[in-house]
Amino acid sequence: MFRIPGKQNNRVRYIHDMYTYYQDRRGEGLTFRCATRYRTNCSEVIYLQNLHNLQEQQITVTGKHNHPEDPSLLLKAQFDITIKERVRERAAVNEPKQVFDYMCRLDQFRLLFENGDVDYHHHYKHIILNIFKRTLPGNPNNLEELNEMLQEYRITRDFYNGMARATDDSVCLVFIHDDMLEPLS
Numbered sequence: 001m002f003r004i005p006g007k008q009n010n011r012v013r014y015i016h017d018m019y020t021y022y023q024d025r026r027g028e029g030l031t032f033r034c035a036t037r038y039r040t041n042c043s044e045v046i047y048l049q050n051l052h053n054l055q056e057q058q059i060t061v062t063g064k065h066n067h068p069e070d071p072s073l074l075l076k077a078q079f080d081i082t083i084k085e086r087v088r089e090r091a092a093v094n095e096p097k098q099v100f101d102y103m104c105r106l107d108q109f110r111l112l113f114e115n116g117d118v119d120y121h122h123h124y125k126h127i128i129l130n131i132f133k134r135t136l137p138g139n140p141n142n143l144e145e146l147n148e149m150l151q152e153y154r155i156t157r158d159f160y161n162g163m164a165r166a167t168d169d170s171v172c173l174v175f176i177h178d179d180m181l182e183p184l185s
Protein backbone atom coordinates (compact mmCIF):
# COMPACT_ATOMS: atom_id res chain seq x y z
CA MET A 1 0.00 0.00 0.00
CA PHE A 2 1.18 3.52 -0.83
CA ARG A 3 0.24 6.79 0.79
CA ILE A 4 -0.37 9.65 -1.66
CA PRO A 5 -0.87 13.30 -0.66
CA GLY A 6 -4.44 14.33 -1.46
CA LYS A 7 -5.49 16.09 -4.65
CA GLN A 8 -8.67 17.92 -3.80
CA ASN A 9 -9.22 19.39 -0.33
CA ASN A 10 -5.89 17.79 0.52
CA ARG A 11 -7.30 14.43 1.46
CA VAL A 12 -4.73 11.69 1.70
CA ARG A 13 -5.25 8.80 -0.70
CA TYR A 14 -4.01 5.25 -0.38
CA ILE A 15 -3.21 3.05 -3.35
CA HIS A 16 -3.29 -0.69 -2.98
CA ASP A 17 -3.21 -3.24 -5.76
CA MET A 18 -4.25 -0.78 -8.51
CA TYR A 19 -7.18 0.70 -6.57
CA THR A 20 -7.49 3.95 -4.58
CA TYR A 21 -8.84 4.16 -1.01
CA TYR A 22 -9.69 6.77 1.57
CA GLN A 23 -9.45 6.13 5.26
CA ASP A 24 -12.82 5.97 7.00
CA ARG A 25 -12.36 7.88 10.22
CA ARG A 26 -15.81 7.21 11.59
CA GLY A 27 -15.36 3.51 12.22
CA GLU A 28 -13.11 1.86 14.73
CA GLY A 29 -9.67 0.66 13.74
CA LEU A 30 -8.04 1.30 10.40
CA THR A 31 -10.76 0.99 7.79
CA PHE A 32 -10.22 2.06 4.18
CA ARG A 33 -13.04 2.38 1.66
CA CYS A 34 -12.87 2.42 -2.12
CA ALA A 35 -12.33 6.02 -3.28
CA THR A 36 -14.91 5.68 -6.05
CA ARG A 37 -17.72 4.33 -3.88
CA TYR A 38 -20.04 7.35 -4.37
CA ARG A 39 -19.66 7.14 -8.13
CA THR A 40 -19.60 3.37 -8.58
CA ASN A 41 -21.49 2.17 -5.50
CA CYS A 42 -18.49 -0.03 -4.82
CA SER A 43 -18.56 -1.34 -1.26
CA GLU A 44 -15.03 -2.72 -1.11
CA VAL A 45 -13.35 -2.18 2.26
CA ILE A 46 -9.85 -3.11 3.39
CA TYR A 47 -8.34 -3.18 6.87
CA LEU A 48 -4.85 -2.42 8.11
CA GLN A 49 -3.03 -3.28 11.32
CA ASN A 50 -1.38 0.13 11.66
CA LEU A 51 -0.16 3.04 9.56
CA HIS A 52 3.54 2.21 9.72
CA ASN A 53 5.43 0.23 7.11
CA LEU A 54 2.53 0.49 4.69
CA GLN A 55 4.38 -1.34 1.98
CA GLU A 56 5.16 -4.44 4.00
CA GLN A 57 2.02 -4.78 5.96
CA GLN A 58 -0.62 -7.49 5.98
CA ILE A 59 -3.77 -6.01 4.43
CA THR A 60 -7.16 -7.64 4.89
CA VAL A 61 -9.26 -7.49 1.73
CA THR A 62 -12.97 -8.13 2.21
CA GLY A 63 -14.35 -8.65 -1.28
CA LYS A 64 -14.07 -7.47 -4.85
CA HIS A 65 -14.48 -4.10 -6.52
CA ASN A 66 -17.36 -3.78 -8.96
CA HIS A 67 -15.21 -1.78 -11.41
CA PRO A 68 -11.93 -2.46 -13.22
CA GLU A 69 -8.55 -1.69 -11.64
CA ASP A 70 -6.27 1.03 -13.04
CA PRO A 71 -2.82 -0.40 -13.82
CA SER A 72 -1.22 3.05 -14.14
CA LEU A 73 -2.69 4.45 -10.91
CA LEU A 74 0.54 4.44 -8.97
CA LEU A 75 2.57 5.82 -11.85
CA LYS A 76 0.07 8.65 -12.32
CA ALA A 77 0.30 9.49 -8.63
CA GLN A 78 4.10 9.48 -8.79
CA PHE A 79 3.98 11.71 -11.85
CA ASP A 80 1.69 14.13 -10.04
CA ILE A 81 3.99 14.38 -7.02
CA THR A 82 7.14 14.68 -9.12
CA ILE A 83 5.87 17.39 -11.45
CA LYS A 84 4.63 19.50 -8.53
CA GLU A 85 7.99 19.22 -6.78
CA ARG A 86 9.73 20.25 -9.94
CA VAL A 87 7.42 23.19 -10.52
CA ARG A 88 8.08 24.44 -6.99
CA GLU A 89 11.84 24.10 -7.41
CA ARG A 90 11.99 25.76 -10.78
CA ALA A 91 9.12 28.22 -10.48
CA ALA A 92 11.50 31.07 -11.10
CA VAL A 93 12.67 30.02 -14.53
CA ASN A 94 10.39 27.68 -16.40
CA GLU A 95 7.33 28.25 -18.52
CA PRO A 96 4.53 25.79 -17.66
CA LYS A 97 4.89 23.85 -20.89
CA GLN A 98 8.64 23.51 -20.40
CA VAL A 99 8.14 21.76 -17.08
CA PHE A 100 5.62 19.38 -18.58
CA ASP A 101 7.82 18.66 -21.60
CA TYR A 102 10.72 17.90 -19.30
CA MET A 103 8.57 15.30 -17.53
CA CYS A 104 7.66 13.79 -20.90
CA ARG A 105 11.29 13.03 -21.54
CA LEU A 106 11.81 11.08 -18.31
CA ASP A 107 11.99 7.37 -18.98
CA GLN A 108 10.05 6.40 -15.88
CA PHE A 109 6.90 8.22 -17.09
CA ARG A 110 7.13 7.38 -20.78
CA LEU A 111 4.27 4.91 -20.54
CA LEU A 112 1.86 7.56 -19.27
CA PHE A 113 2.45 9.72 -22.32
CA GLU A 114 2.15 6.82 -24.72
CA ASN A 115 -1.19 5.92 -23.14
CA GLY A 116 -2.38 9.52 -23.01
CA ASP A 117 -2.83 9.23 -19.24
CA VAL A 118 -1.58 12.74 -18.46
CA ASP A 119 -3.08 15.84 -19.99
CA TYR A 120 -1.36 19.21 -20.25
CA HIS A 121 -3.97 21.60 -21.62
CA HIS A 122 -6.93 20.55 -19.52
CA HIS A 123 -5.15 19.63 -16.33
CA TYR A 124 -1.48 20.26 -15.66
CA LYS A 125 -1.27 23.70 -17.26
CA HIS A 126 -3.62 25.05 -14.57
CA ILE A 127 -1.88 23.23 -11.77
CA ILE A 128 1.55 24.51 -12.83
CA LEU A 129 0.34 28.10 -13.23
CA ASN A 130 -1.24 27.98 -9.78
CA ILE A 131 1.97 26.81 -8.16
CA PHE A 132 3.91 29.49 -10.06
CA LYS A 133 1.59 32.12 -8.62
CA ARG A 134 2.10 30.88 -5.09
CA THR A 135 5.84 30.38 -5.33
CA LEU A 136 7.88 33.48 -4.63
CA PRO A 137 11.63 33.88 -4.30
CA GLY A 138 13.10 33.60 -0.80
CA ASN A 139 14.29 36.42 1.47
CA PRO A 140 17.50 38.05 0.26
CA ASN A 141 20.03 39.26 2.84
CA ASN A 142 21.39 42.06 0.69
CA LEU A 143 21.04 43.66 -2.73
CA GLU A 144 23.55 41.28 -4.29
CA GLU A 145 21.40 38.30 -3.34
CA LEU A 146 18.27 40.11 -4.50
CA ASN A 147 20.02 40.69 -7.82
CA GLU A 148 20.56 36.95 -8.25
CA MET A 149 16.95 36.18 -7.43
CA LEU A 150 15.55 38.81 -9.76
CA GLN A 151 17.46 37.48 -12.73
CA GLU A 152 15.69 34.16 -12.32
CA TYR A 153 12.31 35.36 -11.15
CA ARG A 154 9.74 34.98 -13.92
CA ILE A 155 7.57 37.90 -12.86
CA THR A 156 10.30 40.54 -13.08
CA ARG A 157 12.97 39.13 -15.33
CA ASP A 158 11.62 40.89 -18.46
CA PHE A 159 12.20 44.35 -17.07
CA TYR A 160 14.92 43.78 -14.53
CA ASN A 161 18.15 44.99 -16.09
CA GLY A 162 20.68 44.04 -13.46
CA MET A 163 22.86 45.50 -10.78
CA ALA A 164 25.11 48.52 -11.15
CA ARG A 165 28.08 49.08 -8.84
CA ALA A 166 29.49 52.50 -8.05
CA THR A 167 33.17 53.28 -7.40
CA ASP A 168 32.54 53.30 -3.64
CA ASP A 169 31.19 49.73 -3.96
CA SER A 170 27.60 50.77 -3.31
CA VAL A 171 25.10 49.04 -5.60
CA CYS A 172 21.75 49.74 -7.20
CA LEU A 173 19.27 47.50 -8.97
CA VAL A 174 17.89 48.69 -12.28
CA PHE A 175 14.30 48.10 -13.35
CA ILE A 176 13.60 49.60 -16.73
CA HIS A 177 11.66 48.83 -19.87
CA ASP A 178 13.89 48.30 -22.89
CA ASP A 179 12.16 51.15 -24.73
CA MET A 180 13.38 53.60 -22.11
CA LEU A 181 17.03 52.72 -22.53
CA GLU A 182 17.49 54.83 -25.66
CA PRO A 183 15.83 58.09 -24.46
CA LEU A 184 17.87 57.92 -21.28
CA SER A 185 21.20 57.20 -22.91
Ligand SMILES: [Zn+2]
Pocket residue numbers: 019034035036037040042043044065066067
Ligand atom coordinates in the same frame (compact mmCIF):
# COMPACT_ATOMS: atom_id res chain seq x y z
ZN1 LIG B 1 -14.03 -0.05 -5.76
